[in-house]
Each structure stands twice: as C-alpha cells, then as structure tokens.
Amino acid sequence: MITAYLNQLTADREIPGGVVIVNVKGERRYFEAFGGYQARDGTPQPITRSTRFDAASLTKVMATLPAALFLIDRQELKPEAPVNHYIPEFHFKPITIYHLLTHTAGLSADLTYKNRWQKRHVFHEVLTSKLTTKPGTTVKYTDLGMILLGKVIERISGQPLDEFTAEHLFEPWGMPNTTYRLTEAQQAEAAATEWDNGQYLQGEVHDEKAFQMGGVSGNAGLFTTAEDVEAYGLNWLYPDQQQVIAPSLLKNASKEQEPGRGLGWEVWNGKGTPPSCGNEWPAGSFGHTGFTGTSMWINPHDEIVTVFLTNVVHYGRNHNLKEIRKQLHSLVHQCFTK
Secondary structure (H helix, E strand, O other): OOOHHHHHHHHOOOOEEEEEEEEEEEEEEEEEEEEEEEOOOOEEEEOOOOOEEOOOOOOHHHHHHHHHHHHHHOOOOOOOOOOHHHHOOOOOOOOEEHHHOOOOOOOOOOOOOOOOOOOHHHHHHHHHOOOOOOOOOOOOOHHHHHHHHHHHHHHHHHHOOHHHHHHHHHHOOOOOOOOOOOOOOHHOOOOEEEEEEEOOOOOOOOOOOHHOOOOOOOOOOOOOOOHHHHHHHHHHHHHOOOOOOOOHHHHOOOOOOOOOOOOEEHHHHHOOOOOOOOOOOOOOOOEEOOOOOOEEEEEOOEEEEEEEEEOHHHHHOOHHHHHHHHHHHHHHHHOOOO
C-alpha cells in the first residue's frame, strides 16, 4: 500500500523520489527508496537507501535542540535565562532560551528574502530585527530563534556548531552520515534540490540564510540519511536507552509546552488542523519537517518512528507535499497499528 502510493507519486511527478523508513517497537518494518533526480552535471541518478538529503529545518530538532539540551543537562545553559545573558548584543532582554525553543519569542518568521548569491550579514540582521508580538504570548514558528540558539550554543561551548554536534551528539548516537558541510565526494552522492543559477544545487545547503552563514546554522544546514534519522528518532522514542542527554530532558522536550509545540518539536494535541502526521495519528505524537521535503514523526503511543526524506524542491516550490505527508502517515497508521 505504501510502496504503491510512493511509486504513484513519483510517476505523477508529484515528487522526484525519496526514502521511507517505518520502525515499529524498535524493529524496522519498512525501508524503501524510490525515484531519482538530475545531478548537478545533468545526469539522471537514482535515489538509494543510503542517499544523503538536505535536512533543511530538521536541523532545528536534530542539531540545535539536542545541543541545547546537552548544555542544559550540564547546567551550562538555563532555559529561563535571557538570550541577552549569552549574547549581550541581542537587545530584547525579555526573550529567554525557553522562548526560542518553543517559538514564542515574538520574532518575525524570517528575514526579508534575498537570493543565496546576495551578500548579507544574517546574524547581524537577526540581532537588529523587530518583534512582531510580545515575547511569551504567541506561538509563531521562526527561523530567527533557532539561528540565535545556534549562536548561543557556540558562545557557551567555544566550538562551531558543526564541530560541537558531531563530537557530542552524532558520534555517540551512531549517526555517521549526519553532518554539516559535505565533502566534494559526499556532495556527489546527495540528492539534488532546486534549480539555481543554471544548475541543480547538489550537496550544498538549500536554505539561503544557512548558505550565507557558510553552511552552518541553527535553522538549517544538516545533511543526513534515512537510517541516521531513524537512529535519532529511536533516541526520542526510547530515551532511557541512550546516555548522551538525561532521559527526563528528552521526555519533557517532546511533550506539549505551548499550544502545538514542545521544545523544538511540533506536537499534535488532537485539536484543530492536524500537522503533517495527519489526523489519524494519536495526540502526543511529535515531529518536524524541512522545506526541502524532509520529515520525521514519532508516535509514542504505538511506538512508531516514520522517516520520510524527499527532495521535492527539485521540481520547484509549488507542490502538494503538505497533503502528501498526511496521506503517507495515515497509510503508515493503517498498516502498522492493527
């Protein structure tokens, strides 16, 4: 059922292809790759189970969130502390680390759009951006808060975010193919994303702001594989089985803290319009998506981790992935929760 749906999506050119993993109760029950893409040099390439994808905003929950929790666990970062304590040049004193983690800081959703080749000082623009709502009053998803949080992590640790996450998170968690800034050889094995400036982007971060920050940012920049995302998701489904971060911190972060949000995560609370896991998934499920076409959703009730990595922007930004994700996750629910 799932395979037929994915093959149909590819045949209809709804998506170029992708990789799906469904893990149920710690056992991988589904793992398929389908479709392909045009590489930077114009040659057609198949998507395989080991293809690397531009994670886009999955970076927020796979790098920035656990890095923050790692420092909170070691009492080097305090959720209630003002961001200004760690970044003195950030002048909005009421905004706390908790506000950044829950998307309640009141920051605008994004900076003014500029294409990737226009020079800009992203961090300076974040520091001088204006508030749209009073901090702590409204959930408004924003890239800017996670860019700030990435810089906070760098200031505290004294390490660039890519080095910190590789050393303290990805290596001990067994995620060898998750990294910022791919080598040239790795770039050639990554799923190409969008057509830009006469060729497809391949192995270079798609997100303009992360690109302008040198490929490393708290909001985007990671590349990863389906198996690594699965491994990461299992740490959240079974937090007691890992030793990197106190299990209580992981359990708390994945619970609803503000309407529809945990710390970092989107949390389905069963009210209103369902997120990308669809309305069949039980309340308490949590996950995240990425602009390029990536997503991971975790259903603690039925012990399911679903990884869906695609490079939908290969066909441009006008697509139907919002509904496709819901349909796929509904099929997962029907197939694996009986």
